[in-house]
Amino acid sequence: MKVLHTLAALRGFRKQAPHPVAFVPTMGALHAGHAALIDHARKLVSHRGTVLVSIFVNPTQFGPNEDFHKYPRTPDEDLSLCRNHGADAVFLPDAADIYETDASTFVEETFLSTNFCGASRPGHFRGVATVVVKLFNLTQPDIALFGEKDWQQLAVIRRIVRDLFLPIRIEPVPTVREPDGLALSSRNRYLTPAERAAAPAIYRALRDTARLASEGESSIPKLRLHLHSQLAAIPQATIDYAEIADAETLTIPNHLTRPARALVAVRFPSARLIDNYPILPPKSA
Numbered sequence: 001m002k003v004l005h006t007l008a009a010l011r012g013f014r015k016q017a018p019h020p021v022a023f024v025p026t027m028g029a030l031h032a033g034h035a036a037l038i039d040h041a042r043k044l045v046s047h048r049g050t051v052l053v054s055i056f057v058n059p060t061q062f063g064p065n066e067d068f069h070k071y072p073r074t075p076d077e078d079l080s081l082c083r084n085h086g087a088d089a090v091f092l093p094d095a096a097d098i099y100e101t102d103a104s105t106f107v108e109e110t111f112l113s114t115n116f117c118g119a120s121r122p123g124h125f126r127g128v129a130t131v132v133v134k135l136f137n138l139t140q141p142d143i144a145l146f147g148e149k150d151w152q153q154l155a156v157i158r159r160i161v162r163d164l165f166l167p168i169r170i171e172p173v174p175t176v177r178e179p180d181g182l183a184l185s186s187r188n189r190y191l192t193p194a195e196r197a198a199a200p201a202i203y204r205a206l207r208d209t210a211r212l213a214s215e216g217e218s219s220i221p222k223l224r225l226h227l228h229s230q231l232a233a234i235p236q237a238t239i240d241y242a243e244i245a246d247a248e249t250l251t252i253p254n255h256l257t258r259p260a261r262a263l264v265a266v267r268f269p270s271a272r273l274i275d276n277y278p279i280l281p282p283k284s285a
């Protein structure tokens, strides 16, 4: 496995990399969720193609009072995980290589990015969109893989690829969870033992709301209320947002007639966690 620290090293690697090239962008502190993306990439390109992972804690997607400086950085363990999952190369650039000090060009998606995490984290999706397009231009992948864990991010990236005619297939990968249902996240390590014990209730609230929908409740306001009341009962947690949106357009319907997605962000004193789950109308007999 090649470890590429510079743009020149990446470009050299990319020039001779066999197609198809599958790209997995990450911020490191890798866990089994990231591993699933790498495994899926390998499956898609087989042993003839190339699996390229990037590890970059992107400063522009963090707000001024967020956790950029304390975000976990575990490069040695990350490289082992990539190696064990058969990545061909890992790109670990310096921020100074990705952003010129006088950089003045940014990518902004202006519809799907406005609500949910976009509302609670101003500038977040502009940072994500900008770095993802930069990384796409540098790595020139045929396929790029993103986790469903970050549902809004996935929707934003699909939209950018569509709107800017980027010749890249976006491949979603289902959320990997702990046995108790908590979605794996690099930020879970911030949780205190008591918060960690309470956190799986987020998943239970999502599933319970999905069950209500599957049993025939089609009023989105009622489903939303149910979700809120379940989340509000979690000890130490406050709801940042909890909404049921159309799974693709992320607009909020009145009635459940098409596949929807429950999207939630919950703040514990030590960490803000996000999760999402499909909310589907009952199958017609």
Ligand code: AMP
Pocket: 025, 026, 027, 028, 032, 033, 034, 036, 037, 145, 146, 147, 148, 149, 150, 173, 174, 175, 176, 177, 183, 184, 185, 186
């Ligand atoms: P991050 O390092 O948090 O920026 O995540 C890098 C990629 O891994 C993104 O596409 C995430 O959606 C994905 N990812 C993070 N956690 C999970 C998870 N628990 N299951 C599946 N994919 C995940």
